[in-house]
Amino acid sequence: MSPYERQRLKNELRKYTVPTLKAMEIENPKRHIEYFKHITEWFKDAKDINIDESCVNVSRLRLFSIDDLVEKIEASRKSIAPNYDQYLKLAIVFANELGENGRSYFHRVCCLDSKYDSKDCDELFDDILKRNYTSCTVGTLIH
Numbered sequence: 001m002s003p004y005e006r007q008r009l010k011n012e013l014r015k016y017t018v019p020t021l022k023a024m025e026i027e028n029p030k031r032h033i034e035y036f037k038h039i040t041e042w043f044k045d046a047k048d049i050n051i052d053e054s055c056v057n058v059s060r061l062r063l064f065s066i067d068d069l070v071e072k073i074e075a076s077r078k079s080i081a082p083n084y085d086q087y088l089k090l091a092i093v094f095a096n097e098l099g100e101n102g103r104s105y106f107h108r109v110c111c112l113d114s115k116y117d118s119k120d121c122d123e124l125f126d127d128i129l130k131r132n133y134t135s136c137t138v139g140t141l142i143h
Contacts, residue, residue: 032056066097070105079113087113088124092136095128 036056043049073080081087090109094102103125110116 066094066102066105070108073109074112077112081110081113088128089136091121091124091128092133095125096134096136100129 033056040051040053043051081090087110091106094106094109096102098105103122106125107118107121110121111118
């Protein structure tokens with residue numbers, strides 16, 4: 001890649017490399033690998049953060065914040081946990097990803113269901129934190 005192309009790519013990607021890690025939307029998916037390599041280098045150089053190289057696979061979730069995902073779920077105004085199994089998985093996701101800070105996100109997502117009960121949510125979330133479940137990841141939020 002020429003220095004000109006590299007600079008152009010850097011300029012094109014600046015909006016994706018902000019520290020807030022807002023959801024990344026790639027303008028040209030055919031250049032995903034190129035974008036990914038640049039972002040990986042930027043995080044390493046600017047923040048001394050190593051990005052998982054397997055994320056180069058286009059099908060993998062990458063650079064989405066929990067905030068963005070929860071906002072999209074809220075905007076849909078639809079329950080994504082209509083049964084106990086899915087409800088449990090959500091608790092595990094938020095506890096795994098954010099610890100105690102995940103509790104408010106768990107409530108925000110669960111309150112979209114007609115069976116929502118704040119006390120039940122808190123009790124389940126407390127139990128998940130105590131037991132340290134790790135079987136679900138943020139990918140569970142993607143439907």
